[in-house]
Amino acid sequence: MARLLAFILANRALSAGLAILTAICIVAVLGPLLVDTALSRVGAVPPRLPPSQLYPFGTDGQGREMFTVIIVALPQTLKIGVTAGLISLAIGVALGLIAGFVGGLLDAVIRTASDVMMTIPGIAVMVLIAANVREMTVTLMAVIIASLSWMIATRMIRAQTLSLRDRGYVQIAILNGASPLRLVFVEVLPNLMPFIAASFVMTVSQAMLATIGLEALGLGPQNELTLGVTIYWAQFYSAVVRGMWWWWAIPIGALALIFVGLMLTSIGMDGFVNKRIGVRS
């Protein structure tokens, strides 16, 4: 543990990325407890006011207090991204490990399935589903997004498993009489952790991008506030033309910050992943 901490601190990109993400998570968790969430509902405050001392992020065209909106929307956006990311990752790890390790027909099936699904345009599927669903919720969105983004994680984990499977220590473990289950969980999985962590960052980024895209098109959860939905309302009510820059620019800024955090973490992890998996001489 101490080794891990020391390593993180030595890597500037990783520290910066993790710091940003941690700060965002703290705001997302504590924020809603410290503000009056009633202010984020329609008509709670006078509308269309620019940022001032009373309303630091201004108010939107429908009378929502923007600062509260951001505080409330942030955890929702994160929730979708992280949930979808976790589901994608779980599917990816399970399928990738099986495909890479077992090989043969099972591998061919999983590989073909993921390749085919990668070609399906996610937006088209989402639009279809969204149009036919009575009520789109945060959870439902997360599930749908996950079902369309597990493929890349699967491919990545499969590739790594294939390369780890032929390592000398796996062969020695086979000679030691290890069962296939033991081989996967005891020998291969721990060495896969850095890749899984890197894949997690990737699946979360992917999921968030998909979510925001859909929300900005108006296909997001109808009764819950997320950053993407806020942007949708902003452009629906012509905030750009009407000069209400605080309505769309601030959510975009928040999103940009999340992605900067994710990118820096991903860059920082690159160094970790490469060093770990390389031969230690």
Place this chain on the structure above:
Amino acid sequence: MTAPVLDVAGLSVEYRTSSGPAFAVTDVSFSVQPGGRIGLVGESGSGKSTTVLALMRLLRNGSIAAGSARLEGVELTGLSESAMRATRFARMSLVPQGAMSSLNPVLRISEQIGDIFDDHGIRHGAAARRAILDTLLNRVGLAAAVQDRFPHQLSGGMKQRVCIAMAIALEPALILADEPTSALDVMVQKQVMATLGRVQADIGAGIVLIGHDMALMAHFVDDLGVMYAGRMVERGPVRRLFAAPHHPYTLLLIEALPTFRARGRFRGIPGVAPSLLTQVAGCPFHPRCPMAVDRCRTETPALRPVAGAQGHVAACHRAEDVSR
């Protein structure tokens, strides 16, 4: 006495590591006559590869801490990077370790060898270039058609010959060969070494051969330098070293060699080589030395000439007692 092509004096190289400086090479001296062959033999961590990388100024995370290296009279240690680039391959070239994987897999052989000429500002017309490459490949025993191939279409030995061709393209005065045949089968190794020897004689270059195989050295080089823990512990004509070694490490290395003359005889050297992070007091070999005395623990032996022999030096307090 003609001037040496390469004259290395008191060379020391340090690497920067997270645990402090590693003294990879300490006070190494040797010289190469034009057309001469010297070998640097040692095990892992002996500093032999580092020496050669230092001469080419290709060290990563390391620097030349002391000493000098003169190539045809020009001091290499202080040369600017652009002067160094002009020197590499033109005056001094390197056949690196794992040379076979140093070839760019997506370029044809003609392009890769051609790059050497282009990088040194030597331009040719297409036909002239082809003819020059033909001659070059013939010199290393390859068919002219090889120049149109990609590296993956060639065998290991053929790739190694391409690397030798690249090393002699500009007819340098000195060739540094770092374990050029380690990854090759024994029959191919013999042919590649023969090729190397012949082209070296053709262009009159000196050669520094790095390796760990004493038996190979015995049949290729004129002089041999034995390296241990970054220092040169013995140096002299190779026949002299084999006939009468004056350092215990040299003697033990020779005795450890398997031969077709004895079965079931195993002579290894117990212990491990010292870490390069500490500058050990006394002789670096003394913990493993069967002949060590008290003096060896405290006083680092200097390279002293061996009595009755030309150009033979050894760094041992008991040098005279080594060959019974």
Place this chain on the structure above:
Amino acid sequence: MTDETRPALVAEHVDVTFSAGFGGRIKTHALRDLSLVVGGAQPAITAVVGESGSGKTTLMRLLLGFQSATAGAVRFGDVALTEFRGAAALNDYRRQVQAVFQDPFDVFNPFYRIEHPLVAPLVTFGLARNRAQALDLVAEAMAAVGLRPSETIGKYPHQLSGGQRQRVMIARALSLRPTILLADEPVSMVDASLRSTILESLWQMNREKGIALVYVTHDLATAYQIADVILVLYGGMVMEVGSARQVIHAPRHPYTRALIDAVPSPDPDVDWNLGDGRATGEMQGLPSAGCPFAPRCADAMARCGIETPALYRTETDRATACFLDEGPETTTAAKVQHSVGIVPVQIEDKAG
């Protein structure tokens, strides 16, 4: 010891062919009609000498059960490797047939400490009841190969040198009380000063504990140093087999002679005949018919490119796969393939 407690590992007329390309058109014959007996009543040290592409790696994988044969079978005792019934039979084979590999870096899982691959099999194969007992046996085995347990156990792989790691692997093999040890280039990635020591411990394992050793290598010199029997492999076929002394000092096969000629002797006064390297050397790929060595053979005849020579027994304990050795005495043996190990070979103890 009776043969039941020391089953032999027998490969009989084994072929291993890899298919590639669409519909499996491109066939690579990694091993051709190879027969070999390891262990059993007379545990010897057999060196399998071959260069890259000779099939020696495939042979290792075959004998360890990582590769199945396209034709012929590998048996351990009476049971074919593909037909083990139940975990007990498989574990028995896995315990008795041990391996040491070439790369001391790759065989350790960087996530765990060095004793991880040593403790697990002791418990799995029932040699230790629990982890504590296993660690005792591990310490014992490490001491036996010249390592200090207190300085080794508990360390991570990257904290030990290549030579130390290789010795830990040998300790692992030893601790499982095997009857057969397959060593694939165990010292080629180890420093010269340590090679002899490691080879000596392998040699002692055979002489003192009766463990049959198969030493797979490209290095003819160390093969001669350690082996009783030398088997020369080229292009997946056995070219020559016999006692070490005979094969090296009176080689019959042109390939064996070329190999011996190519090894530099550790004496600068013995001429290596370097020549000028004009010959372009190795071929790419093997011929599709006839003797695999024919394209490079100085004595090749027209027949060699068409017909594949059988393994001809030239004396009671020698065989060569070359038409030059086909004569009345050998032909009357009906060109029968002979297996090493079934052929009685004098195991000599004296050096020199």
